[in-house]
Amino acid sequence: MSSLLVDDIGELVTNSAGEGAGEPLGIRRDVALLVEDGRVTWIGPARDAPAADRRIDAQGAAVLPGFVDSHAHLVFAGDRAAEFAARMAGEPYTGGGIRTTVGATRAASDDELRATVRRLRAEAMRQGTTAIEIKSGYGLTVADEARSLRIAAEFTDDTTFLGAHVVPAEYADRPDDYVGMVCGPMLAAAAPYARWIDVFCERGAFDVDHARAILACGQAVGLGVRVHANQLGPGPGVRLGVELGAASVDHCTHLTDADVDALAGSPTVATLLPGAEFSTRSPYPDARRLLDAGVTVALATDCNPGSSYTSSMPFCIALAVREMRMTPAEAVWAATAGGAAALRRDDVGRLRPGARADLMILDAPSHLHLAYRPGVPLIRQVLHNGVPQCRP
Numbered sequence: 005m006s007s008l009l010v011d012d013i014g015e016l017v018t019n020s021a022g023e024g025a026g027e028p029l030g031i032r033r034d035v036a037l038l039v040e041d042g043r044v045t046w047i048g049p050a051r052d053a054p055a056a057d058r059r060i061d062a063q064g065a066a067v068l069p070g071f072v073d074s075h076a077h078l079v080f081a082g083d084r085a086a087e088f089a090a091r092m093a094g095e096p097y098t099g100g101g102i103r104t105t106v107g108a109t110r111a112a113s114d115d116e117l118r119a120t121v122r123r124l125r126a127e128a129m130r131q132g133t134t135a136i137e138i139k140s141g142y143g144l145t146v147a148d149e150a151r152s153l154r155i156a157a158e159f160t161d162d163t164t165f166l167g168a169h170v171v172p173a174e175y176a177d178r179p180d181d182y183v184g185m186v187c188g189p190m191l192a193a194a195a196p197y198a199r200w201i202d203v204f205c206e207r208g209a210f211d212v213d214h215a216r217a218i219l220a221c222g223q224a225v226g227l228g229v230r231v232h233a234n235q236l237g238p239g240p241g242v243r244l245g246v247e248l249g250a251a252s253v254d255h256c257t258h259l260t261d262a263d264v265d266a267l268a269g270s271p272t273v274a275t276l277l278p279g280a281e282f283s284t285r286s287p288y289p290d291a292r293r294l295l296d297a298g299v300t301v302a303l304a305t306d307c308n309p310g311s312s313y314t315s316s317m318p319f320c321i322a323l324a325v326r327e328m329r330m331t332p333a334e335a336v337w338a339a340t341a342g343g344a345a346a347l348r349r350d351d352v353g354r355l356r357p358g359a360r361a362d363l364m365i366l367d368a369p370s371h372l373h374l375a376y377r378p379g380v381p382l383i384r385q386v387l388h389n390g391v392p393q394c395r396p
């Protein structure tokens with residue numbers, strides 16, 4: 005058994021309720037943390053630190069749990085930089101560009117898709133993301149959805165079948181047939197590689213009846229539910245997710261009081277994706293309203309080539325604080341423990357004995373700097389499963 009001591013931690017964010025100060029972050033000061041076989045096994049005053057095979061000196065910096073990015077679309081080909089430029093020049097976002105990426109993805113080889121996921125996964129890791137969810141959704145044929153998930157599963161346990169991203173062009177005049185295929189042969193081919201099922205429940209994508217049918221089919225074969233909901237306008241997606249016991253409803257940009265009430269009385273997490281509002285120049289979700297109602301909030305990147313091409317959780321934290329009136333502590337919690345809640349995982353997003361040793365050492369004395377110093381590469385070192393990750 006090899007051991008590694010992270011010593012001289014000035015500020016440790018544990019996210020463990022009742023530990024230390026700074027709720028909800030459970031901040032402890034002047035501590036050390038011991039890692040054995042990929043797990044945290046001890047946290048305590050630096051002066052009491054046990055001997056270890058190796059030592060990392062944090063030099064008084066802040067140490068946080070690794071980010072848990074619970075919403076990412078990494079299996080795709082091509083880019084949509086020109087669409088982004090046109091949007092910044094005034095064209096509205098409708099979601100129609102998804103079909104552009106579908107065409108490029110179908111034409112790509114497995115190795116091309118795998119290389120893109122590997123590149124983006126590494127990019128996210130350098131920015132502190134130690135756990136990530138990856139969706140399919142740019143194949144939209146039985147074979148292309150199955151291979152997207154097979155490739156995604158090489159990089160994460162949290163794979164999500166999103167065959168119901170949009171109705172592909174070849175089914176445009178017969179969406180019922182497409183839903184039947186998603187629930188039938190596509191789900192059968194995808195399910196062995198998927199933990200979750202997701203639907204884009206939105207005007208122009210899937211209506212509530214189609215969304216309910218697809219999610220129910222996924223649940224019937226043991227997949228957990230997530231929903232893209234209420235991004236572009238008000239709608240039934242959030243309440244459908246709560247009704248079905250979804251782990252998370254994602255976007256939540258346009259909510260009614262009934263939506264907020266439903267979330268507040270449920271275990272469903274509201275995952276906010278401010279990179280999408282930034283990149284589509286849209287109004288941000290009202291995080292303050294959700295938090296004040298007692299809803300569990302997560303932050304994630306929505307990394308995708310159309311509406312949010314960022315893998316940076318620190319960027320999302322900065323947006324959440326500046327534009328959505330979350331406190332820095334709420335935003336950091338939402339990007340770590342909140343993401344873990346959205347994936348129903350208790351092994352990541354917190355630092356306590358027994359947790360996976362996923363953490364980051366900042367080039368800063370406090371978690372506050374993640375929002376205070378936007379756009380600055382503040383992640384000095386990342387440990388994933390207790391293993392230090394190389395900087396490029």
Ligand SMILES: [Zn+2]
Pocket residue numbers: 075077232306
């Ligand atoms: Zn998404």
